[in-house]
Amino acid sequence: MVLVGEFFLAGDDESAVLVGPRNSHDFPAVPCDGIYPDDAVPRWEALLTGAESPLRHVVPMANDGFTVFAVPQTLSTALTSAGTDQLRRTALTWAETVSEMGDEFGPGSAVDLLERLSALAVSRAERGLNLYCWYFAP
Structure with missing residues (x-):
């Protein structure tokens, strides 16, 4: 199980690589503890757009269980434009899928x-920043 992780905004890859579980930062962020974001992001993108983009790793996962990746632009855009009902349906479908695979992430939490990730994506668009995610899964 993932111990810690978060989606965050940064100006570029060089700034994004400085973020991690032991590195405090001032970037706007949304915690995503308890999930595997590199599995969730493609699923959310498929549910919201009907397509799936490959993840671009800024810090590839190594034996230490840490990674940083850029959230695909298509998902960032979809999160920005999705309505409340669409986000809710996506979250509930994803939560059900995760539960079927043996991981627990409640519908309300999903x-x-x-919703918080969507707000972060809106902020990303307004500020001209990029959306990234880091997580640590030992």
Whole structure:
């Protein structure tokens, strides 16, 4: 199980590589503890857009269980434009899928996460920043 992780905004890859579990930062962020974001992001993108983009790793996962990746632009845009009902349906479908695979992430928590991630994506667009995610899964 993932111990810690978060989606965050940064100006570029060089700034994004400085973020991690032991590195405090001032970037706007949304915690995503308890999930595997590199599995969730493609699923959310497929549910919201019907397509799936490959993840671009800024810090590839190594034996230490840490990674940083850029959230695909298509998902960032979809999160920005998605309505409340669409986000809710996506979150509930994803939560059900995760539960079927043996991981537990409650429907309410899933909706809250996607709503907060959507707000972060809107902020990304307004500020001209990029959306990234780091997580640590030992």
